[in-house]
Amino acid sequence: MQIIEDSLDNLLKQVAIRTNKVANRAEVEKAVDDIIANVIENGDQALKDYEKKFDGIDLKDLRVSQQEIDDAYAQTDQKVIDALKLAKANITSFQQMEVEESFIDAKKKGVIRGEKIQPLAAVGLYVPGGTAAYPSSILMNVIPAKIAGVGRIVMVTPPQKDGLSKAVLAAAKIAGVDEIYTVGGAQAIAALAYGTETVPRVDKITGPGNVFVATAKKKVFGQVDIDMIAGPSEIGVIASSQSVPSQVAADLLSQAEHDKLARPMLITDDRQLADAVNKELARQVALLPRQEIAQAAMDNEGFIAVVDDIDDAFTLMNAVAPEHLEVQLPDAIEYLNQIKNAGSVFLGFSASEPLGDYLAGPNHILPTGGTARFFSPLGVQDFVKRTQFVSYTREALAKEKDAITTLARVEGLEAHARAIESRFEEK
Amino acid sequence: MQIIEDSLDNLLKQVAIRTNKVANRAEVEKAVDDIIANVIENGDQALKDYEKKFDGIDLKDLRVSQQEIDDAYAQTDQKVIDALKLAKANITSFQQMEVEESFIDAKKKGVIRGEKIQPLAAVGLYVPGGTAAYPSSILMNVIPAKIAGVGRIVMVTPPQKDGLSKAVLAAAKIAGVDEIYTVGGAQAIAALAYGTETVPRVDKITGPGNVFVATAKKKVFGQVDIDMIAGPSEIGVIASSQSVPSQVAADLLSQAEHDKLARPMLITDDRQLADAVNKELARQVALLPRQEIAQAAMDNEGFIAVVDDIDDAFTLMNAVAPEHLEVQLPDAIEYLNQIKNAGSVFLGFSASEPLGDYLAGPNHILPTGGTARFFSPLGVQDFVKRTQFVSYTREALAKEKDAITTLARVEGLEAHARAIESRFEEK
Structure with a gap:
């Protein structure tokens, strides 16, 4: 990968440019608008028409039978x-x-205030087709929804000519998916957002997909909730002279193999390590089945930045706000307070990123493209909603009446003031 | 308002149609795209050009001085x-x-897992101009951000020919806004999302606005986070023969006066109450300064539904998922468990809705248009992000190594498996 050695200021500028890309895709937007309108109007028939048109598949049943899942x-x-x-x-x-708890507050005489946390009633999970159908992602989407208490978990996935992946169906069964429909693309998102005769309307849609799926999710946002707009995978590694080049390289490649636009990034204070990692990358990539993809990712988006010291490495990495961050340093946990922006953090020499993709327990559905500045990993919090409530006695209201009517009248909202005053008039 | 008496099933269908409107605004989308592109390219100059073009105002300084705020x-x-x-x-x-707490888990030997909660670095608040500039909304947006620990709170608001509202500036000072810029419309949203020479780039934008502002917020979602897309105000009241018609009517009018598309809704099991409330509405609306708006809201969107019993009232109201819900019943708190979908709930005869708009403490920035199904009131949770972390010793990794590599290879991700295996090879 390219090695860049520069002042921290210049490196920060390069990083900022990287995270600021704006996509403009007018044709995709138009196509997706049409698909959503058609699904709203024609329901199941629209879904079947699209599967025939796009995939050449004649769907009799949209729903996958329990027998097929069990088999x-x-x-x-x-x-x-x-x-x-x-x-x-x-x-x-x-x-x-x-898990967050509801709360209730009754400290003030005559006043009860609180917040009630409840699960969403139904959520939809999009699972892409072909090689991008990952059983692990089904666990990551469904388990937090189950913990939140979501009553109905609906999976949609494009039909495949040679049948759905058995591992995907097995993962859906283990995770606790309630029903599965073979519909993909923007039409699947429209079906989940608006409902059809067969596919139920849900409250939130999660899961990755191609540009049509991502655009459709953005379009239906507001009609339903959605998870983050996922971008290509990213891994940022902070390493020093004490890191192991073969391990750093192997971890960078684990994300590079995802996508030609994936972003493997190494920031180090040691030029020798940078060179050694580069040598290892060249050696290891040649051995991979997905060599072409990994090599393209390294060429397109990868970089090794050499900085003056480890503090600068964290400053630069916080500006990148990577999806995955590995701290391949001794006593790595001591750097936790220097990490401002990252989705999931792997501390120490043995915490290789795929540990988090599959098994450690933290979610692998994470903010990408610099959005770790403000987005969080998918979690239980994403499958609940909060409802506030308040109860006042007439005496408690009397004490705060004047403050309310004063503010209402400053805002020119006379009916607001009178609603309060109506409690103190003859009925 | 129109009184509808029908079976619960038919009432549910009418309600469902009400919440399912889709807006299609191609010209607005195009105009907003152009504005965003211009602000990205030309920064402050674009902001000044738009203020000149749209409002005929020549802006020298974009920033409001501390002196002006203090005055x-x-x-x-x-x-x-x-x-x-x-x-x-x-x-x-x-x-x-x-406030949510970070957590750390060290129950398993050699494994540390946790989640660190941190405030967003900077947030932007949009405050509309003219009569829609509400001091109370500034408190509601800024206070949870302050509690979350946000370091920089930036307010934007369109310049006014006769100067900014003094109450708005006072509220900004009391709430703890750090800086204020006089820029409005889609260009203000673009400035906050991408930054200009003067206006800082933020991590999240909150606050209501017109259709250009709302469209711009939707467009920049992903570049920054945004709050909900706000719709017209809604109030749902559940009342019975024991409710007070004049108070129910006054509360319905408090939201009807917001907007000609506001939705005042009453659901009751008592036809007599329905008629009495209608009489009170006619009497009270005639006395309001905003009579025309309130009357239009009642005519356009308002309804009184008469149902068989109070259980049906809750079923129907949950399908509406109103922004504000008043339970004007005796022992109102006992109905809390029947409430599934609502932004903010007012329990009992004295909890008039404007109490929550101004003073009780729950937020008044709430989900509208049926989105209380999945969205929550604005809160401290909206101004933090979560970062997960994990640390494994080599011994702990050895125990789970096979499970990880098995799943990686099922998914065809060889480099993922090799990254784990690299920890057990000679360096």
């Missing part, structure tokens, strides 16, 4: 089932720590 | 200052209960 589970390698179950246990024990 | 505060009626300070105290004591 897939039975045919899945026991090692895979065991691994999925271990992952489920770790994800569950982690995400349960995210 | 406005000094010139604001002491009663208003006191009311704003009482509101601030109540909002603060309520929203502090929303």
Whole structure:
């Protein structure tokens, strides 16, 4: 990968340019608008028409039968089932720590105030087709929703000519998906947002997809809630002379193999390490089945930045706000307070990023493209809503009446003031 | 308002149609795209050009001076200052209960897992111009951000020919806004999302605005975070024969006066109450300065639904998912468990909705248009982000190594498996 050595200021400018890209895709927007309108109007028929048109598949039933799911589970390698179950246990024990509690406050005489936390009634999960259908992502989407108490979890995934992936169906069964429909693309998102005769309307849609899926999710935002708009994978590694070049390289490649636009990034205070990692990258990438993709990612988006010291490395990495951040340094946990912007952090020499993709328990659905500045990993919080409530006695209201009517009248909202005053008039 | 008496099923269908409107505004979208592109390219100059073009105002300085803010505060009626300070105290004591804690888990040998909660670095607040500039909304937006620990709070508001509202500037000072810029419309949103020479780039934008502002917020979502897309105000009242018609009517009018598209809604099991409230509405609306707006809201969007019993009233109201819900019933708090979808709930005869708009402490920035199904009131949670972290010893990783590599290889991600295995090879 290219090695850049420059002042921190100049490196920060380069990083800022990287995170500021704006996509403009008018044709996609138009196509997606048409698809959404058609699904609203024609429901199931529109879904079947699109599958015929785009994939050449004649769908009789949109819903996947329980028999098909059970068969897939039975045919899945026991090692895979065991691994999925271990992952489920770790994800569950982690995400349960995210559960928020309702509260009630009755400190003031005559006043009760509180906030009630409730699960969403129904959520939809989009699972892409082909090689991008990851069983692990099903666990990551569904488990926090289950912990939140969501009553109905609906999965949609494009039909495949040679049948749905057995591991995907097995993961859906293990995770606790309630129903699965074979519909993909923008039309699947429209179906979940508005409902059809067969596909239920949900309250929130999560899961990654291609540009049509991502655009449709953005379009239906407001009609339903959505998760983040996912971008290409990113890994930022902070390493020093004490890091192991072969391990740093292997971790960078683990994300580079995802996508030609993935961003493997190394920031180090040691030029020698930078060179050694580059040598390892060249050696290891040649051995990978997805060599072409990983090489393209390194060429397109990858970089190694050499900075003066480790403090500068954290400053620069916080400006990048990477999806995954590895701190490959001794006593890594001591740097936790220097990390401002990152989705998921891997501390120390043994916390290789794929540990988080599959098994450690933190979510792997994470903010990308610099959005770790303000977005968070998917979690239990994403599947609940809060409702505030307040109760005042007439006596408690009397004490604050004048303040309310004063503010209402400053804002020119006379009916607001009179509503309060109506409590103190003859009925 | 129109009174509808029908079966619950038919009422539910009518309600569902009401919440399912889709706006299509191609010209607005195009105009907003152009504005955003111009602000990215030309920065401050674009902002000044738009103010000249749209409002005929020649802006010398974009930033409002501290002197102007202090003067406005000094010139604001002491009663208003006191009311704003009482509101601030109540909002603060309520929203502090929303603070979430970071967690760390070290139960398993060699494994540390946790989640670190941090404030956003900077947030922007949009305050509309003219009569829609509400001091109370400034408190509601800024206080939760302050409690979250946001370092920089930036307010933008369109310049006014006769100067900014003094009460707005006073509220900004009381709430703790750090800096104020006189720029409005879609260009203000673009400036906050991308930054200009003068206006800083922020991490999240909140606050209501016209269709250009709302469209711009939707467009920059992903570049920054945004709050909900606000729609017209809504109030749903559940009342019975024991409710007071004049008070129910006054509360319905308090939201009807906001907007010709506001939605005052009453659901009751008592036809006599329905008629009595309608009589009161006719009497009271005639006395209001904003009579025309309130009357239009009642005619356009208002309704009184008469149902068989109070359980049906809650079922129907949950389908509406109103922004504000009043339970004007005896022992109102006992119905809390029947409320599934609502932004803010007012329990009992004295909890008139404007109490929540100004003073009780719960936020008044709430989900509208049926989005209380999945969105929550603005709160401290909206101004923080979560970062997950994990640390494994080599021994702990050894125990879960096979599960990770099994799942990686099922997903065809060889480099993921090798990254883990690299920890167990010779360096």
